[in-house]
Amino acid sequence: MAGTETVMSLQEFIASLDQTCLPRILQVCSGVYFQGSVYELSGSEVCLSTGDLVKVIGIELLSVSCEDTSNNDKFELPINHADLFKLVPEEMPYSTVEEMVSLRPVGLDTCVPFTFTSRCELTLQNFTLGAGMAVTMLHIEQQDGGEERCVRCQLRGQQGASVEVLVPFSCCGEFYECESDQTYTLQEIMSSPHLCSRHFCFSKKTKHRASLVFSPIYQVQAIMHLRKNIVKFPSSLEVDVVDVTTQSQDLTFVTPLTLLEVFAQPDEAFPTMAEILEHHEGQPLFCCTWLAELHKGHPLVLHKRGSSAMVLASGLKGRKARQYFLMSQSYGGRLRRRPREFESVYELYAASTRAPFLTVRVTQHSEELEEEGLLALSVGEQLEVLRCEKVKLNKQTVEVLVCRRLQEVDDDEEEDEEEKEEESEVVHLPLYMQSHFVEKLTDNKKYSLKDLCKAFALPLDVKVVSGDAELEKDPLVGFSSLRLQEATIQPMVQASLPGKPERCFEIPTDWLNMSLSFTNDPLPLTQEYHLETVTEVTDSFYYEFRKLTASDEPPPPRPPKPKPSSRSNPPSGSKPLSGSKTSKATPSPSQPDTPCLPPKSSTLSLLSGLSLDSKKTQRPPAPLPPAFKDDAPPLNPRKPITDVKSGKAQPNTYITSISHKPNKKAAKYEVQADVDSDHDYEQLDDKLRTQDNFLFY
Numbered sequence: 245m246a247g248t249e250t251v252m253s254l255q256e257f258i259a260s261l262d263q264t265c266l267p268r269i270l271q272v273c274s275g276v277y278f279q280g281s282v283y284e285l286s287g288s289e290v291c292l293s294t295g296d297l298v299k300v301i302g303i304e305l306l307s308v309s310c311e312d313t314s315n316n317d318k319f320e321l322p323i324n325h326a327d328l329f330k331l332v333p334e335e336m337p338y339s340t341v342e343e344m345v346s347l348r349p350v351g352l353d354t355c356v357p358f359t360f361t362s363r364c365e366l367t368l369q370n371f372t373l374g375a376g377m378a379v380t381m382l383h384i385e386q387q388d389g390g391e392e393r394c395v396r397c398q399l400r401g402q403q404g405a406s407v408e409v410l411v412p413f414s415c416c417g418e419f420y421e422c423e424s425d426q427t428y429t430l431q432e433i434m435s436s437p438h439l440c441s442r443h444f445c446f447s448k449k450t451k452h453r454a455s456l457v458f459s460p461i462y463q464v465q466a467i468m469h470l471r472k473n474i475v476k477f478p479s480s481l482e483v484d485v486v487d488v489t490t491q492s493q494d495l496t497f498v499t500p501l502t503l504l505e506v507f508a509q510p511d512e513a514f515p516t517m518a519e520i521l522e523h524h525e526g527q528p529l530f531c532c533t534w535l536a537e538l539h540k541g542h543p544l545v546l547h548k549r550g551s552s553a554m555v556l557a558s559g560l561k562g563r564k565a566r567q568y569f570l571m572s573q574s575y576g577g578r579l580r581r582r583p584r585e586f587e588s589v590y591e592l593y594a595a596s597t598r599a600p601f602l603t604v605r606v607t608q609h610s611e612e613l614e615e616e617g618l619l620a621l622s623v624g625e626q627l628e629v630l631r632c633e634k635v636k637l638n639k640q641t642v643e644v645l646v647c648r649r650l651q652e653v654d655d656d657e658e659e660d661e662e663e664k665e666e667e668s669e670v671v672h673l674p675l676y677m678q679s680h681f682v683e684k685l686t687d688n689k690k691y692s693l694k695d696l697c698k699a700f701a702l703p704l705d706v707k708v709v710s711g712d713a714e715l716e717k718d719p720l721v722g723f724s725s726l727r728l729q730e731a732t733i734q735p736m737v738q739a740s741l742p743g744k745p746e747r748c749f750e751i752p753t754d755w756l757n758m759s760l761s762f763t764n765d766p767l768p769l770t771q772e773y774h775l776e777t778v779t780e781v782t783d784s785f786y787y788e789f790r791k792l793t794a795s796d797e798p799p800p801p802r803p804p805k806p807k808p809s810s811r812s813n814p815p816s817g818s819k820p821l822s823g824s825k826t827s828k829a830t831p832s833p834s835q836p837d838t839p840c841l842p843p844k845s846s847t848l849s850l851l852s853g854l855s856l857d858s859k860k861t862q863r864p865p866a867p868l869p870p871a872f873k874d875d876a877p878p879l880n881p882r883k884p885i886t887d888v889k890s891g892k893a894q895p896n897t898y899i900t901s902i903s904h905k906p907n908k909k910a911a912k913y914e915v916q917a918d919v920d921s922d923h924d925y926e927q928l929d930d931k932l933r934t935q936d937n938f939l940f941y
Contacts, residue, residue, distance in 0.1 A: 249486040257487070258303055258462050258479035259440075267301045269492045270485040292483055298475075299497060302465040306478065308430050309459040313443065320461070321430060328427035329444040332455045337363070337420050341395055342413035344421070345384070346438065363418040368409045373399065378422060385410065434460050470521065472500050498761045503753035506760055507549045507735050514548045517742075517765040524756045529785040534749045534776075537741055538758065545740045545768065546760075552736040552750055555693060555702075556729045556789060557720075568786040569720065571693060572750065572777040573731075576712040578690040582705040582725050583683040589673045590800040592681055593645050596629040598701035603628045603650070608680035618677055626650040626684065627671070635672060643801055644672040676803040697731050704728045714774045716747075730793055738775070745770045755785065 251273055261268070272292050292298070308325075311318045338344045344360060358381045366373040373379065382396045394410040401407075427447045433439045443455040462479040500521050501509075520542050524535075538544070553573040559566055586592045586604065596602045605626050612620035627647040634641050649669040673679075690709055691699070706726050711718030720726060736750040745768040751758075781789075 249488065251484050251486050254464075254481050254483050254485050255459065255461075255479050257485055258300075258464060259460055261300075261303065263303060266303075267299055267489075268487055269489045269495065270298045270300060271488045272296045272298065272483055273486050274484045292477075292481065297469065297488070297492065297495065297497075298485070299467040300464055301467060301474070303462040303479070304465070305434060305460055306463045307461045308434060309461055309480065311457045311459070313455045313457060315454075323430055323434065325430050327451065328429060328447040329433065329456075330427055330447045331421075331424060332443040332445055333421040333423050334442075337418045339416060339418070340413065341411055341415045341419070344419060345381070345395060345413065359422040359424060360419050361422060363420065366415070366417060368411055368415075371407070371409055373409075379411075382408070430458070433458055467497050467499075469498050470500055472502075472505070500759040500761055503737060503751065503756055503758055503760070504735075506546065506737055507753045509549065511548070513762070514546055515767055516546050517763045517767060518544045518546050518760040519763050520544060520758065521761055522757075522759040524758050526757065527782075527784055529755055529782055529788075531780040531782060532749070532776075534741065543742050543763070543765065544760065545742055545745055547738045547740065547748060547773070549735075549737045551733050553694075553697075553731065554734050555697065555731050556786070557726050558729060558786065559723045559726060566783070567719075568781045568783060569726075570752075570779045570781050570785075571720075572775070573694045573697060574775065575693045575777040576714055577693070577708050577718060577720065578710040579693060579696060579706040579726075580690055580709050581685055581687055581696075581700075582707050583685050584703075584705045585683075586681040587678070588675075588800065589645050589677040589679065590675045592629060592673075593632055593675055595683075596632075596645075601628060601630075603684040604681040605684050606679065607682050610677070610679050619671055619673065621679055627681070630670075632675075637674070643675045645675060647671050647673060674803070675801045696728075702728050702730055712777060715776065715778065719778060719780060729790075732789075732793065740773075742768050746773055747776065748773050749776045749779070 254270075257270070272294055274294060305323050307323055308321050309318055310321055338360070344358065359378050360381075361376050361378055362373060363375055365375050377399060380398045382398055385394050385396050392412050392414060394412050397409055397411050399407050399409065428439065428444070433442075433444065440458060440460070443457060445453055445455055460479075464477055464479055466475050466477070468475050498521075506518075520538055520540055523538050523540050528535075555571045555573060557569045557571055559568075584595065586595065592602070592604060603626060606621045606623055608621075609623050610618065610621040612618060626649070628650055630646045630648055632643060632645055635644050647670070649671050691706075696704065696706065704727070706728060707724065708718070708720045708726065711721040735753045737753060738748050738750055740746070740748045
């Protein structure tokens with residue numbers, strides 16, 4: 245493409261570019277970085293590879309590159325640099341007056357005069373201009389009736405006298421520019437194409453006095469393939485380019501769009517065809533058939549964009565693994581409410597805040613504990629939730645759920661409202677109480693999902709009694725119960741595959757990381773569309789969604805901390821816990837008599853005042869050990885070592901001697917066995933004697 249065009253460096257091309265001719269399409273053909281050059285510019289990476297096409301849409305002057313002509317050193321100055329510069333007179337002579345006038349940045353009438361000298365004598369209007377005499381240009385004039393333009397110049401004599409003459413543009417000679425005191429800013433120099441090619445020096449003598457050549461550095465604004473934003477890079481990049489605007493009139497630059505950017509497009513942009521540039525990568529969030537078709541390079545039909553009302557649901561019972569679904573509220577199936585289950589009073593309270601006058605049935609028996617404020621609940625009792633309030637319990641303020649205990653009345657009996665209220669009992673259930681309740685429902689109506697979300701507050705337990713006929717296979721029909729967790733509004737892009745344009749699905753823009761590009765391909769023809777209203781999601785999606793939508797509700801309250809004396813001194817009116825019957829102390833059948841230990845009843849009496857919840861300062865002192873005498877136990881003489889080969893162990897004479905000698909210490913703590921006990925314990929002496937018959941292994 246670039247074979248017949250002029251190859252230029254990017255710096256030269258941009259410097260000579262007329263902004264009125266934009267946009268221009270350039271092709272990178274060669275340069276210092278042949279395979280490609282990558283530049284990090286203000287946090288954005290720009291990659292220019294050989295053969296890339298760049299559409300230049302604007303240029304902006306950023307700075308000026310200054311080159312010292314004496315040593316070729318370069319440095320950069322901003323365009324708003326405060327120092328002024330003076331022109332360095334050209335060493336080459338001018339051949340005509342017109343050539344000198346053309347180098348002026350603006351008209352002569354608005355700038356400092358321009359002074360020059362002539363190497364030879366000139367005769368002007370009967371006036372002879374001597375060689376080396378300084379001539380100052382004043383302004384340009386047009387002769388009456390003449391076509392030739394002239395320059396009015398001023399000449400000064402040796403005695404200060406001045407004279408003005410007209411010098412025609414066509415006057416030829418050998419003219420040299422004189423050094424002038426006129427100064428310029430960088431902005432003025434860069435704004436004139438003629439001054440850009442001149443040499444300058446700093447006007448201050450303290451500055452660098454060498455001759456400088458200025459080169460403008462522009463910021464190029466361009467469009468590139470597969471870049472969503474406008475690319476910006478300096479014109480000083482060391483690459484060669486060629487202008488291919490004429491050959492690339494029909495070229496279209498592909499702009500990648502994320503799903504959020506597609507959603508931001510106007511409604512007039514739909515329907516349209518798109519191509520997938522990058523498909524979703526990472527943790528899978530959806531378990532649907534259409535997601536497997538969204539691969540790089542595949543076409544896609546985009547029908548419209550909009551916000552869709554969705555409901556997050558989960559499969560409860562009757563399945564081995566829990567499943568989660570994202571349901572559109574346009575779901576065409578019919579649903580029927582199912583009673584909800586609550587595992588604690590706090591869950592019951594949370595549900596009552598969304599649905600007042602909630603009625604439940606107790607399905608788990610609870611015993612009464614006055615210490616902790618827990619009431620007795622029997623299976624089958626019906627409770628109507630009234631309100632939540634705070635009460636005093638053991639000098640502590642706790643939150644309780646006020647409920648009315650409903651009495652079951654036969655259908656044949658007719659009672660007045662006053663009698664029913666007299667039979668009902670108000671109970672207070674602490675929020676930390678653990679029990680099991682099931683919601684009592686009298687509604688057997690079939691609802692659509694949209695009507696169900698309007699009539700009741702979520703979460704709800706439902707069952708699909710009739711599936712959506714628009715779906716090829718409704719995955720919700722087989723569930724015995726579904727829990728509708730939460731309603732939400734999600735930005736969606738409605739799309740379909742070109743092979744099945746009538747089967748539409750909704751792509752959640754916030755949950756899929758994809759990039760698309762609009763194409764000009766023709767749209768497939770179809771008469772009607774069917775929308776997939778149920779999308780199965782993974783547990784990762786479910787938990788991430790719940791994190792984003794979780795409210796700042798406080799955690800369930802903890803039960804009050806019991807006082808230290810609550811366990812040691814129980815109230816007289818409290819009922820004993822099940823399994824706390826007292827029994828006589830009997831020796832364990834698996835242990836021999838331990839005469840050194842006190843009776844069990846005395847030990848329990850000593851430890852009864854201890855409490856695990858009490859502080860160290862409140863703990864009673866440990867009981868003193870029983871008084872033992874300082875007499876050491878009798879020692880038998882050491883027996884000689886027996887032959888190991890015999891295979892028999894010697895009897896333990898130490899234990900035997902102790903068992904045969906009466907122990908005086910044991911008489912103090914002797915425990916009388918229960919004569920009525922059914923246990924027949926083996927005597928210790930007989931049991932120890934049997935050790936002689938054991939083999940030593």
